[in-house]
Amino acid sequence: MTLSQIDEEVAKLLQLKAQLGGDEGKHAFVLKTAKGTRDYNPKQMAIREKVFNIIISCFKRHGAETIDTPVFELKETLTGKYGEDSKLIYDLKDQGGELLSLRYDLTVPFARYLAMNKITNIKRYHIAKVYRRDNPAMTRGRYRExxxxxxxxxxxxxxxxxxxxxxxxxxxxxxxxDLGDFRIKVNDRRILDGMFAVCGVPDEKFRTICSTVDKLDKMAWEDVKKEMVNEKGLSEDVGDRIGEYVSMQGGQDLAERLLQDRKLSQNKQACAGLTDMKLLFSYLELFQVTDKVVFDLSLARGLDYYTGVIYEAILSQTIPALVSTPAEQNGADEAGVNVGSVAGGGRYDGLVGMFDPKGRKVPCVGVSIGIERIFSIMEQKASSEKVRTTETQVLVASAQKNLLEERLKLTNALWNEGIKAEVLYKKNPKLLSQLQHCEETGIPLVAILGEQELKDGVVKLRNVVSREEVGRGDGGFGEGIQSRWSKAVRSCRFSVLLRTVRQPPSGRR
Amino acid sequence: MTLSQIDEEVAKLLQLKAQLGGDEGKHAFVLKTAKGTRDYNPKQMAIREKVFNIIISCFKRHGAETIDTPVFELKETLTGKYGEDSKLIYDLKDQGGELLSLRYDLTVPFARYLAMNKITNIKRYHIAKVYRRDNPAMTRGRYRExxxxxxxxxxxxxxxxxxxxxxxxxxxxxxxxDLGDFRIKVNDRRILDGMFAVCGVPDEKFRTICSTVDKLDKMAWEDVKKEMVNEKGLSEDVGDRIGEYVSMQGGQDLAERLLQDRKLSQNKQACAGLTDMKLLFSYLELFQVTDKVVFDLSLARGLDYYTGVIYEAILSQTIPALVSTPAEQNGADEAGVNVGSVAGGGRYDGLVGMFDPKGRKVPCVGVSIGIERIFSIMEQKASSEKVRTTETQVLVASAQKNLLEERLKLTNALWNEGIKAEVLYKKNPKLLSQLQHCEETGIPLVAILGEQELKDGVVKLRNVVSREEVGRGDGGFGEGIQSRWSKAVRSCRFSVLLRTVRQPPSGRR
Known part of the structure; x- marks a missing residue:
């Protein structure tokens, strides 16, 4: 059979399937989002905005630019970058044209961007959604989107x-x-490889033993060793030697000690990694962050593309509802995001070269903040709090009937002055329901229109919570906005309006 | 054949295909983004951020909350909402599980969200990417993403x-x-339907004649009429009667005149639409926007779900590079976004009811800003300008060798004070290359470390453009930041550091 014959045959069969009644004969209409995804409601969006602002401010403080890439890439761009996890990639249907896949992370698109535009140095951040057909664990903040x-x-x-x-x-x-105490574990792929070599792990088993070591944050050492010996075929001896190393934790001192280690110091890779680790800690000292950073030989991280330093941040605090259920734990773990991990990254000096036609390398180092877990924690914290979802400063209300036009006119004047204002979309709303709207949505001020005031050309402004009157002289809006309020009210020339709208014109005022 | 037999057969064939060498035997690696999509580089992102800020500020000024929905929906959620345009929907591959499609707009997901959460009133904005397998025309800002x-x-x-x-x-x-002059055309689906009825268009042809009328902004009336008569089967007479109406433009006065129209006034739909149009213009008068709004009977808009008022904003100015090529004009036009149109929307009172199990209606009205065209125009405008892509305030530089630790220490102190600072990742960068980095990226200030100054415990701060020295007393950073600068420098205690790092300790200072 040729390829085009197969395509034809497939098309015929799918057509037949469609005629027979579509997929699995499901016809009932289901009102839901796709599995593993969720909507963000306004309260969740307010929290998301707050978190993003903190993160983006930090990135900008460090002089980063930002870029964006499409949500899907050519399928071949993602091929061969994620090892076993490739099975979790979402493919788009072949509707004619290119074969596409949803991005699995932001790192591979970044490398593709650098190679495509021949960029050899940049400091950038990128905040966007990625997609993995993984087992979702939504209470713990693990989603497919x-x-x-x-x-x-x-x-x-x-x-x-x-x-x-x-x-x-x-x-x-x-x-x-402000998520409580945390630690940042640091290690280096070269130290891991050197360690495996001196322990007697055969070269071709480095990667698979690495994934086993990566499970140490969720499994006891005995079980990890069992996997190494029974499943991966290491000898007991080799396992025990690995066990000695991966139990080590420390700082610059540990790096120095291991540089004196009889076996490790013989390995070129390990020495390079340990020398860099020492240097890294001297800079971390200057950056005043060594109180939270631990050099931890058990840190391995899953992804294939790391070539040097790797790191992962873990919150110390356990948030009850975020602890996984046994059913969820059975699922495959999301690549690189372990239970408790809220950030991770490392150095990947070879990835851009995979995209460059001439294989030119661009060394890279980066970090990814695991924002969904952070959202989950923040949402949990805020679950009992009232979070404002709008920024409205004033509701323009009326105490009497037939004042819709005046309400619209004042609202318009406030918008024109840049004041955030709302008005109810009713001809004659009750004053009570207008005040209730303020209380429900946290609007701090209400402008109340009344016929007498309009004739006098003034508008009452009331603090919704304290019920005090403000805005006739004292700054109800705070500095700088008071004058805009007065200007807006003056611009309405209400007494003129009243005459125009209700009475026959009787000369100018 | 049963469904499961077909699935099996398809799977076997696809496996064979994969063995034979994958899709169409393509093996050459192509370094590109998917057709009709683009990356945003840092300069484009800076422009995008500026545009978003203006739009979001406006939405917030009007008291809107925001929500977000997943990038894909169940396929059936999108089915039957877009008429003929459904062929442009991107489907995801069936990888087991639910059948999914990328969202085609934000309106249908919004309606699904309202029905799913039983929300009966909300004022929300949503800024996100949507996907259409359309003929891209990228120079005019028309993309697939x-x-x-x-x-x-x-x-x-x-x-x-x-x-x-x-x-x-x-x-x-x-x-x-600030895109130059613009006009906002307004019409009402009920006026259109009433007009078609009194002109003698058969009921079942309302929708298709509507799409033909919608082409009036790109085609001459003669050609539109030809399509009505030759393709859609209207008589010459009916066509001419439509022609009289669709040439009409005006304001509140036109609505009043048409309410007196012998034929139109007999039609219930048209009367309801015209009465509302009069009322709309009275409110637009209060909102001071009637100078740009035109009641235009030729405005039709493509989407099926509109039930009342419809509108579309058009820029008056023609931007040369945005004029389409003949090849691009042959492509199907993107639903609802015509050449020159930068915003559009209307009332859709029936859409949410399509999702509610009991068919409960939630009346909605909204507007969509065609941001990609606006980006294109802004990028065009900015093409010769220098746009800053970072917000860095100071580069920490050194005039002599061996001052890396001091540079890192000061940079760290600046970050801790919330000052946006950068440092070059070199041990001994040349002063010239440090100054060049400032000039290239627009960093306004450079802190220059020198041995003598460090001994004296001071740091020189220089304005990069004017080369004046600032920061010893006069406010180089402007109000409020000066004190943070001084605090940062003091916190470094450089002379102490020098002694610790370079010389044997000789008592405290």
Whole structure:
């Protein structure tokens, strides 16, 4: 059979299927979002905005630009970048034309962007949604559609300076988000590889043993060792030697000690990694973040493309509702985002070269903030709080009937002065329902129109909570806005309006 | 054949296809984005941010909340909402599980959201990307992936107040974006239907004649009439009668005149539409926007779901590079976004009811800003300008060698004080290349470290453009930031650092 014959045959069969009654004969209309996805309601959006503002401010404080890429890429752009996780990629239907897939992360599109535009150095952030056909665990903030907030530094620079800045950024963001205590684990792929070599792991098993080590944050050492010996075919001895190393944690001192280690110091890779680790800690000292950073030999991280330093941030606090159910734990774990992990990243010096026709390398280091988990935590925290979802400053209300035109005119004048204002879309709303709208949505001020005041050319402004009158002289809006309020009211010339609308004109005022 | 037999057969064939060498035997690696999509580079992102800020400020000034929905919906959610344009929907591949499609607009997901959450009134905006497998015309800002900025008011309210606010919003946004003169055309589906009825168009042809009328902004009347007569089967007479009406333009006066029209006044639909049009213009008068709004009987708009007022904003100015090529004109036009149109919308009182199990209606009116065209125009305008893509305030530089640690320490202190600062990731960068970095990226200030100054515990701060020294007393950063600068420098205690790092400790200072 030729390819085009197959295509024809497939098309015929699918047509037959459609005639027979579509997919699985389902016809009942289901009112839901796709599995593993969710809507954001206004309260959730208010929280999301707050989190984004903190993160973006930090990225900008560090001098980053931002870019954006399409939600789908050519399928071949994603091929061969994610190892086993490739099965989680969403493909688009072949509707004629190019074969497309939804992006799986922001790192591969970033590398494609750099190669395509021949960019050799940039410091950029990118906040966007990515897609993984994974087992969702929504209470823990694990979705099939989720945000990533990535910060990356690309360019040929002196060792460890950019890497240290990435860790500083994680530190600043987690501090400012106020999620409680946290730790940042650091390791280096070269140290891991060197360690495996001196322990006697055969070269071809480095990657698979690496994934087993990566499970140490969720499994006991005995079980990890069992997997190494029984499933991956290491000897007991080799397992025990690995066990000694991966239990080590420390700081600059540990790097120094391991550089003296009889076996490790013989391995070129390990020495390079340990020397850089020492240097990294000296910069972290200057950046005043060593209180939270731990050099941890058990940190492995799943993704294939890392070549040097790797890191992961973990919250110390356990948030009850975010603990996974046993059913959820059975699911495959999302690549690189472990239970408790809220940020992760590392150095990937080879990825851009995979896209360059001439294989030119652009060294990169970056970090991805696991924002969905953070949203979940913040939403949990805010669940009992009242969060304002609008920024409206004044509701323009009336105490009497037949004042719709005056309400619209004043609202219009406020908009023109840049004051955030609302008006109910009713001809004759009750004063009570207008005040209730203020209370429900947290609008602090209400402008109340009445016939007498309009004749006098004034408008009462009332603080909704305290019921005090403001705005005739004392600053109800705070500095700078008072004058805009007065200007808006004056611009309405209500007494003139009243005459124009209700009475026959009787000369100018 | 049963459905499961077909599925099996399809799977077997696809496997064979994969073995034979994948899709169409293509193997050459192509470095590009998917057809009809684009990356945003940092300069384009800076422009996008500016445009979004203007639009979002306006939405917030009008008291809107915001929501977000997933990028894909169940396929059946989109089915039957877009008429002929349904062929432009992107479907996801059936990888097991639900059948999904990328959203085609934000209105249908909004209606699904309202029905699903039983929300009967809300004023919300939603800014997100939507997807259409259309013929792209990228120089004119027409993409397969593009942003929509939607503002909608849902709820049972008194006539035309919310509708008028939508038009006010379009007016404010187009004014603030400063894109030159514009007009907003307004019509009503009920007036169109009434007009077709009194002209003698058979009921079943209303929709198709509507689409033909919609072409009047791109085609001459003779050609439109030809299509009505030759393709759609109207008589010459009926065509001529339509021709008389659709040439009419005006304001409130036109609505009043048509209410007296011998034929139209006999039609219930038309009368309701015209009465509302009169009322709408009275509110638009209060909102001071009638200078740009035209009641235009030729405005039809493509989408099926409109039930009342419809509108569309058009820029008067023609931007040369945005004029389409003949090849592009052959393509199907994007639903509802005509050449020159930068915003459009209307009332759709039936859409939410399509999702409600009990068919409960939620009246809605809204507007969508055609942001991609606006980006194109702004990018065009900015093509010769230098646009800053970062917000960095200071570069921390050094005039001598071996000052990396001091540079990092000061940069860290600036970050801690919330000052946006950068440092080059080199051990010993040349002063010239540090100054060049400032000039290229528009960083206004450079802090220059030197050994003598460090001993004295001071840091020179220089204005990059004027080369004047600032920051020892006079406010180089402007109000409020000066004190943070001083605090940052003091916190570094440089002379102490120098001693610690370079010299054997010799007592405290």
């Amino acid at each position: 989720f945000y990533q907030c990535d910060f990356d530094i690309a360019g040929q620079y002196d060792a460890m300076i950019a890497d240290a800045e990435c860790l500083k950024i994680v530190y600043e963001i987690l501090n400012e988000l | 593009f942003y929509q900025c939607d503002f909608d008011i849902a709820g049972q309210y008194d006539a035309m107040i919310a509708d008028a606010e939508c038009l006010k919003i379009v007016y404010e946004i187009l004014n603030e974006l």
